[in-house]
Each structure stands twice: as structure tokens, then as C-alpha cells.
Amino acid sequence: RGVSPTITSPDGKNSIHINGRVYGDYDFIRADDNPAGNHFNTSASQLRSARIGIDGKFAQDFQYRFNVEFAGGTEVKDAYIDYNAPFTTPFFFRVGQYKTPNSLEQVADDFNNTFMEQAAFIGGTQNNGFGLDRSIGAGTAAESDKDNYTVAFGAFSQNARNTTAAKSGGYQLAARATKAFKFNNTDDELVHVGGSVRWRDLNNQTDNDAVIYRARPFFNNTNRSINTGTLNNVNGDLFLGPELALVYGPFSFQSEAGWNYVDGAKGRDDATGLWGGYMDVSYYLTGESRRYSRGAFRSTKVLQPVTNGGWGAWQLATRVDYLDLNNTSADIRGGQQWSAIVGLNWLPVDFVKLSLDYAHTHVFNGNGITTQGDDNSIDGVAARAAINF
Amino acid sequence: RGVSPTITSPDGKNSIHINGRVYGDYDFIRADDNPAGNHFNTSASQLRSARIGIDGKFAQDFQYRFNVEFAGGTEVKDAYIDYNAPFTTPFFFRVGQYKTPNSLEQVADDFNNTFMEQAAFIGGTQNNGFGLDRSIGAGTAAESDKDNYTVAFGAFSQNARNTTAAKSGGYQLAARATKAFKFNNTDDELVHVGGSVRWRDLNNQTDNDAVIYRARPFFNNTNRSINTGTLNNVNGDLFLGPELALVYGPFSFQSEAGWNYVDGAKGRDDATGLWGGYMDVSYYLTGESRRYSRGAFRSTKVLQPVTNGGWGAWQLATRVDYLDLNNTSADIRGGQQWSAIVGLNWLPVDFVKLSLDYAHTHVFNGNGITTQGDDNSIDGVAARAAINF
Amino acid sequence: RGVSPTITSPDGKNSIHINGRVYGDYDFIRADDNPAGNHFNTSASQLRSARIGIDGKFAQDFQYRFNVEFAGGTEVKDAYIDYNAPFTTPFFFRVGQYKTPNSLEQVADDFNNTFMEQAAFIGGTQNNGFGLDRSIGAGTAAESDKDNYTVAFGAFSQNARNTTAAKSGGYQLAARATKAFKFNNTDDELVHVGGSVRWRDLNNQTDNDAVIYRARPFFNNTNRSINTGTLNNVNGDLFLGPELALVYGPFSFQSEAGWNYVDGAKGRDDATGLWGGYMDVSYYLTGESRRYSRGAFRSTKVLQPVTNGGWGAWQLATRVDYLDLNNTSADIRGGQQWSAIVGLNWLPVDFVKLSLDYAHTHVFNGNGITTQGDDNSIDGVAARAAINF
Numbered sequence A, B, C: 001r002g003v004s005p006t007i008t009s010p011d012g013k014n015s016i017h018i019n020g021r022v023y024g025d026y027d028f029i030r031a032d033d034n035p036a037g038n039h040f041n042t043s044a045s046q047l048r049s050a051r052i053g054i055d056g057k058f059a060q061d062f063q064y065r066f067n068v069e070f071a072g073g074t075e076v077k078d079a080y081i082d083y084n085a086p087f088t089t090p091f092f093f094r095v096g097q098y099k100t101p102n103s104l105e106q107v108a109d110d111f112n113n114t115f116m117e118q119a120a121f122i123g124g125t126q127n128n129g130f131g132l133d134r135s136i137g138a139g140t141a142a143e144s145d146k147d148n149y150t151v152a153f154g155a156f157s158q159n160a161r162n163t164t165a166a167k168s169g170g171y172q173l174a175a176r177a178t179k180a181f182k183f184n185n186t187d188d189e190l191v192h193v194g195g196s197v198r199w200r201d202l203n204n205q206t207d208n209d210a211v212i213y214r215a216r217p218f219f220n221n222t223n224r225s226i227n228t229g230t231l232n233n234v235n236g237d238l239f240l241g242p243e244l245a246l247v248y249g250p251f252s253f254q255s256e257a258g259w260n261y262v263d264g265a266k267g268r269d270d271a272t273g274l275w276g277g278y279m280d281v282s283y284y285l286t287g288e289s290r291r292y293s294r295g296a297f298r299s300t301k302v303l304q305p306v307t308n309g310g311w312g313a314w315q316l317a318t319r320v321d322y323l324d325l326n327n328t329s330a331d332i333r334g335g336q337q338w339s340a341i342v343g344l345n346w347l348p349v350d351f352v353k354l355s356l357d358y359a360h361t362h363v364f365n366g367n368g369i370t371t372q373g374d375d376n377s378i379d380g381v382a383a384r385a386a387i388n389f
Helices: none
Strands: A006-008 A015-031 A042-058 A062-069 A075-083 A091-099 A134-144 A149-156 A171-182 A189-201 A234-248 A251-264 A271-284 A291-293 A296-298 A313-327 A332-347 A352-364 A375-388 B006-008 B015-031 B042-058 B062-069 B075-083 B091-099 B134-144 B149-156 B171-182 B189-201 B234-248 B251-264 B271-284 B291-293 B296-298 B313-327 B332-347 B352-364 B375-388 C006-008 C015-031 C042-058 C062-069 C075-083 C091-099 C134-144 C149-156 C171-182 C189-201 C234-248 C251-264 C271-284 C291-293 C296-298 C313-327 C332-347 C352-364 C376-388
Touching: A015 A062, A015 C062, A015 C075, A015 C091, A042 A075, A042 C062, A042 C075, A042 C134, A062 B015, A062 B042, A075 B015, A075 B042, A091 B015, A134 A171, A134 B042, A271 A332, B015 B062, B042 B075, B042 B375, B062 C015, B062 C042, B075 C015, B075 C042, B091 C015, B134 B171, B134 C042, B271 B332, C015 C062, C042 C075, C042 C376, C134 C171, C271 C332
Parallel strands: none
Antiparallel strands: A006 A015, A015 A042, A015 A375, A042 A062, A062 A075, A075 A091, A091 A134, A134 A149, A149 A171, A171 A189, A189 A234, A234 A251, A251 A271, A271 A313, A291 A296, A313 A332, A332 A352, A352 A375, B006 B015, B015 B042, B015 B375, B042 B062, B062 B075, B075 B091, B091 B134, B134 B149, B149 B171, B171 B189, B189 B234, B234 B251, B251 B271, B271 B313, B291 B296, B313 B332, B332 B352, B352 B375, C006 C015, C015 C042, C015 C376, C042 C062, C062 C075, C075 C091, C091 C134, C134 C149, C149 C171, C171 C189, C189 C234, C234 C251, C251 C271, C271 C313, C291 C296, C313 C332, C332 C352, C352 C376
């Protein structure tokens, strides 16, 4: 849960925990052909995340989580209640704003992901991709640590940040299922397989049925490198995302793909060619294993923290990430890019992480909106100090 | 106080409690004559409120409360210190930003009001009405649970959100007195009578002495239905608000009126015709009573919470609400509206509430600013999931 | 630490404390020659500060502090982690956003400063001066209560609020050293000497190497009285700040100066004439002493709090403050001002302070940007209710 303690009532029925995180980044980024009006070049620091909130339980069977992000503009993130109804166990119910159940990397707490930024197709809050995001909605899910499976389903409106502007925002339906196979009766040898689906209905009278897909060159503190621009006349889109991961002692492999089908309206053709994906391997030099539970990676337990005179946990990792936002038959020319990333993470203790990532991104077949020229490479190196409360 | 626990020091002189609330709404609203540039039609969700803060006591005789709202823009709400000086008991002193002592529905925690939105004349933060609101000021009050009375008086400047723009913001004086008569020596059979007054001085050189009155058609997630536009050349206004309420077991009746007299300046006539009011009845099907204490309704104690295998508390309610913003002799033509509202509330446990409200609003004698046409009806249905921390 | 309690785990290795503060101000300000488009005249209240966050320790040797300001716009303030590595004692390490180690008055918690606003040359968040501010960076420091010294050094980028706009923000190096001499083996008779330095590199391609220096007439809730306007073509600036303070029982003397050398670029001459400083004396009528520890003034311990039937702590103080933003050879004509301030502070209990300050500011040799005329006087009186959590 992070470094801050959980306070529990004597009867164990109520508890409260202050959650949050602070990420301080320094970025040095250079493009080999840096367009004049669209400078990628960066040498600056930023607070990448500064979040605080509360979570806990009450009346035994209810749980809540609420937090607010303050970096890069103020925004409510999680804001939901869970009800673990005894008569529907193992299913529980959730209402409020929370992450739609999509993608292994998206559902995890960012702190427990291997690299500083998510894969390009996921997008998250500020980078967009295929727009996997928190939304206001309700749903149900079942999770089991014993049987190593999860299933989740939800119906959603939009993220709270959008609801002031748009009075009619369509809806989303999303579902995810995962299963882990553990070997040798141990938690650190396992294979995860999973998949998720999301249907977004964008069809409404007032908003011109618009959508946008775009991405940055891995790092956040720079401009976007590929971008479809605003696509009007779209009924909706369908996201499909298979997942595969493996943990074998200190070694881990992780991979996902995401296909996004765009359902055209009013004469716009359907787009079937937008997709992205990644593959990575990582290794703990100091012997730790990535922790996995209920369909997501969790926080690593540091074997020899510096406070015990140890070296902390050291992790080496590399990833290839790809995103294709081109579909000429549907007149979508957002561009394509691949990134090669190498990362080093040091956790002196649990819940504190210093990261150093290098990324080389190659952009091609673009539309001139963001890349000014057909071939462009962007190199960046970034350091982060992160703490999870 | 909500679902989160209060932490108290061993000597009992200091305590802290994390307060807050999250309201997630879904609104479906249709106008029978929906103007092009002023669409009332909505089918969207929003975070209606997402608030967090702290309250507690220190040095035995002092109390504080501080919280911030994050939904629909970030804003400091309560920010005050109370001093319960032993030598002035039962009077205590308050300084900071807090609600001016006006209106039975306004002084209550919203969670404990029967319907999803306040009466139109009250206005609150985003809906305006006669502008009853929190303001920076200081005052004194006495409250007694034993003798069932309250008196309060305060002198105020403006709400903190306004103080950046306006360097000279006039002042407000407000007072309220209430008395409850309990029958049969029980807390759930009582009559509440009360009244409040507020004088706002808007007279200053820099701000053109401007004021605005307006309202939405009950629901918040749509445009305003009646609106005076900006009224210049106003010295100030005087608000008078009588209150009457009754609790008789599971049954409750509640009613208020609000008159607002506008004191014209520089040739503008006085306005005496602006007023609003409401009447409602509510009934707990599951036997609970509305809780009342020290001049305000408090949180209902659920008799059979779902965590004990019960059905929670179910409440049915209906209200008629009226607001008249027309005064032709003073050249104020904001329009008039009445709303009929039916509501159903379900509290599965204390401090969690699911609400379903239907409202029919009829707008007439408008000025064309917001209604485009003399007669317009707006129908809406909304659902809310709410938690109080 | 303020009025809210610290919660510590049974083993003493982890703790959490909710920090924050609320300052409610009322200002009455009049200029003897109030320019039309630049009105200084104010009679209004404001929330001067409304801040909340958490601090604590974890894993024994780590500490964190995180808080957010909500008054006058939302902004992350402190966001850092400390590591007290046993093998480098007495030095500890800090990473994140925190105050650059400059100026006796700047490094203190504002609550413990004698007057309602800092000296003009310091500037702080909204008043600018020479721009002493929190920034994202990393550094090391050593502090000793036993030997009464501090040394600190850090390398910084910018404040998080600036990093969205500017992708290349230069860097800062800052250092400070202090020593206190205590007499008669007591904590309330001491002399503090100290000094700090800061070098800011503003040289980069994208931002036009711009800097601005400016100040308000002591009070915050009015316009700026002197102002260099934006200075382009500047490589950087060097700040030097000597400090001297004395505590002798209830009496205290405090003084600082700040020189700011501007390193011109592209034909702009260097500026050597910008400087400011202040001197003040204060006296506790009720016998308290200002508390000093590790290079900064700390919260006063009230001897006879009102909750024990006492009068609280009463403090009288007066200050002369000066700032010169003119250097004609470098074509910088921001103006000059001096202020005479008289203040009265009442602390009914620890961590609650009511302040009443009067200030007379005289502005001269200005450039017309802010003062419209060569000689102008501004008088103000302000009251504040403050609480520290």
C-alpha cells in the first residue's frame, strides 16, 4: 500500500490509509530533425505525478478509494466505492470513477510497471494512445488469489475531466479476464494470460462524434510524435487487447498487443489497421521477483533494503514498443513509430524507486502534423525519483 | 461524521478526522423546446462533488475544519477555527471561511438533504439563486441540544474564489435563529421553526455594484433556465428566510421561503418581488426518522444495514419548488419557474446513499436569455451514488 | 509540527502527520496617488494560504513531506524525500521539490516569521523579489542542534509550476551556511550569523533568457509597486545574502540583505546595483522567546495559553524593509521602495496566530509601469487569522 500506515478500528471493520505518490523527473531529449514549431528538445525537470488521497474500508463489507492528481493540472483520479456483498461472493460491485478493466500495464499501479512510461497504445491520461482511461461507471468483478483468475465487467460514461464540456458523452462497455498458471507451488514462477475488450459509443448529436489518437516518443515531457488529428464522423471504436507475461525468479517477460477498430459514420470508412504492442524482458540483479497477484503486477519486496545495510533492489530491463496510427483506406494518417527502451531501476527500500530510462524512437509515414518529414528519430534519457505513500 | 474514523490523543484534548465526500451522478435531461445555442439536453455522468479535508480539535477548546472541492474546478470550501471560550459559554466564536447562517437546507451537510439538489432560491456554489454561500468572515453562535435552540451572527466579506478578481468586495451581515419543539420526550417527533436574514452591501467604486440571480431546472448538469443577467447599480440586497419543518417518526415535512429585496442605486428602482420557496414531504419505508440536532438535519441512522443482512433505509419524497426572478418595475426580468420533484433514496449503510430523482420544471415569463420562448418545460431524471467520509 | 497529531507505528520506524495551514486575511490599502488602471486601493478579504499535505518517516531512515496550496490557484509546494544515510551522518540527502537553501526568513515556516509578509527582496511565490523559491532538485545538508550549525547545498531545475510551459529551464546552484552562538547555556540568548548564495543559469535557446524582478507594497492583496518588466538577454543571476539575528529573552533583532547580480548576454550590460534588505526588532510582552533551531526560527511556545486561563502570547514588532530594482547602466528601471511596518501578534495557543500589521510604503524613481508618477506612498493595514496543522 505504500509507506504510510493503515489505521484500523479496534473491531477491524473500519480502516483508513492515506495514499499518494510523488514522481520527480528530469528529462533530456533530442530529435535529429527538430521541427521549428514543434520542438521535441527538452532539458528540464517536472513533477510527473503528485497525488494524494484516502482509501479504506467501512461497515466491514465496503471499501473506498479517492485521490487527486496535482501535477500538470488538478484532476480527480480514483473515486469509487466497492461493496463485497456476501451473497454474491466472489463477485463484488464497484461504482464511481475508476480504470476501465483493460490492459495488464494499465490496471497496475504505475509504480509497479517496469518503465517510466506506459506503452504507446495505452495512452493513459496525457499521452492518449487508444484512450484507456479512468471513467465514471459501475461494474462487477471477481478475483481469486487462490485460483489465480480475475474477471471484470463494467459500463461507463466518461472521465470526470470531460463531463463539464460535453453534455452527451456516449458510453463505454469494458471487460477483462485473466488466468495465471503457477509452477512448482511457488509465487515467483508463473505465466499470466489475459485479454480485454472495450466498446466505446461516440455517437451523439452534440459532439460531432469526434475522437483522436496520438502518442509521444515514450517520454512525457515533450511534444507528441504521431497524431491522427481529430477524426469526425465516428460511431465508436472497439479495442481488443491480448496479454502474456511470465515470471521466472528474477527474470520476467511481458507483452501486450492492442487492436483498435474504428466504426465510421456518415460516409467515413471503417478503420481496421490501428494497432500497437510491446515486448520486454527484465531481470533483478539482486534476486527479487516481480510480485503478481489477481491479474496485475504488485510492488516488489526488496530483499536487502539499504536501511538494513543492503544494496536495495536493482533491476535491468529492455522493451520494444510499437504503434501504428495509419489506415489509408479510412483516410487516417497519424504516423507510425517504434521505440527501443533500456531501463535501470533501483529500489533502496520498498515504495521508493529511482529510475533511469533511455529511449530511441523512430517515427515514419507521418502526416506532417507533428513530425515535419517522413523519417525522424528522437533520443531521450530521463531520471525519476518516485515514492508511493 | 462519515465513514472515516476520528483519531483522538490519549488525553482527549486533540483529535483529527479526515472528511470528504464523493458524489457520482448520471443525468438524463430533455427540454420540450430545446433552444439551439442553449441546449438543456444532457445524457452524461459527472462527479458532482469530490471533496477532502480535515477537521478536529486541539488545545481542548479549539476546533478546526478545512476542506477542498475538486469537482468542477478546485475550490476551498470550509476553512475555519472555532473557539469555545469557557467564559462565554454557550457562545462560541468562529473565524475563517464558512457558510453564512442562512436557510435550513443550506446549513445542513448536503448529504443529509432529501433531494439531490438544493431549492432554487438557495443557489449554492454553482447554481446561484440568491447567492447563499460560504464567505470569509467572523462570528459567534450558541447552540444547545438540550434546549433545542440556535442563534448565530456573523460579519463576512466574500467567498475566497472571488477575492482574486475583486479588490473591494463589499460586506455581508447575516444572522439566524431556530427553535425546535420536541414531543413525547423523543427525538423523532418535533417541529422546527427558524428564520434568517442577510444584508449584502455591494456598494463600492471598482465593481460597478453588480449582482446576478439565476437558477438551473433543478438538476446541475445542464444550463441555467432563468437568469436576470448582470444587474448594475445596486447598493445591496436583503434576504429574509423563514423555515418550518416537522418530523413525525418516518414522516417528515420541510418548507422554506426566501425573499430578496434589491436596493437600487443611481436611478435603479428597488426590487421587492424576487422570491422563492419549497415544500416537501418524505417518508422512510423502512422505519427510520430524519435526525435533527442544533438547527439542522443530520445523518440518518440506518436501522437494518445491508451488512447485517438488512435492506438498508429506503426513503420516498416529493417536493414543489418555486423561484420568481421577475420584477418589472425595477426592470428585472429573469423569468419564473416551478419544479415538481419525486425522489427515492437508498442508504445501504450509514454514509452511503444512492438517489434517484425525477424533476419536471416549467419556465415562464422569461426574458429570452436562457429560455427562448415564453413557456418551456424541462424533464430530467438523475441517479447519484454518494459517500460521506 | 502544528495542531494535528503525529501517528507513529509501534516499532517507531514509520509515522505520518497531516500538515497544512489556513491564513484568512483582511486588507485595507490606500495609495495617495492611486493610478486609474493600476488600482492599489483594496478593502477585501482573501484566503492568503490554504494548504494541506502529509509528512512522516518510513523504514527508519527516510522522511517525506508533501503538500499542496489551494489559495490563489492550486500548486504543489513541498514534495521531497530525505534519506539520513547512517554512513554519511551528519549529512542527509534530499530529492524532490523543496526550498532552495537561501535566506533566514525564506527557509522558515512562514507561520514563525514576525510579519505577515516576507521581505520584498525574497519574493516568495507570488511577490517575486529576487525569486527565492521552491524548485525541483537534489542536495545534501548537515544540521546540528548540539553544535548549532547548518550547511546545505543543492542543484535545482525550476519550480514545478513552470515546467509545463518551458521545456528548457536552465538550472540553479544554491548553498547556505549558518552558525549560532548561544550564551549562558540557554536557548533564549543567542546570535545567529549566516549567509547564502544562489547562481541561476537562464541561458537556453527556447526561452529568450528572460527574468523579471518586482515587488508589492508589503501587502499581498494589491498590485505590484515596483517592477523591472521582463528583462531579456540575461545569462543568469547571482544572489548573495548575509544574515544576522539575535534573541535575548523576549527581545529579538533580525536582519538580512540580498544582492542580486545580473549577468547580461547579447549586448546587455551586467547589472550590479539590485539589492534589498531589512532590519527589525520584536518583543514578547508576555515573556516568551522566539525559538531557534538548526538555522531557522521555529514555533513559539506560548507560556500562558488561553485554554489555561492565560492571555496567550503577545508580540510587538517593527521593521524597515528596502528594495532597489534600479540599475541605469544596465537599463533596468524597476523602481525603489522602502516600507516601515509595525506589527502586533497574538497567539492564544501554540499554532494559532492573529496578526495586525500596518505598513507605510514609499515608491520612488520608478519607470511608470506600476507607479505612474515618481513619488507615491501606499498605506495599508491588515489582519490575519492563521492556524498551523
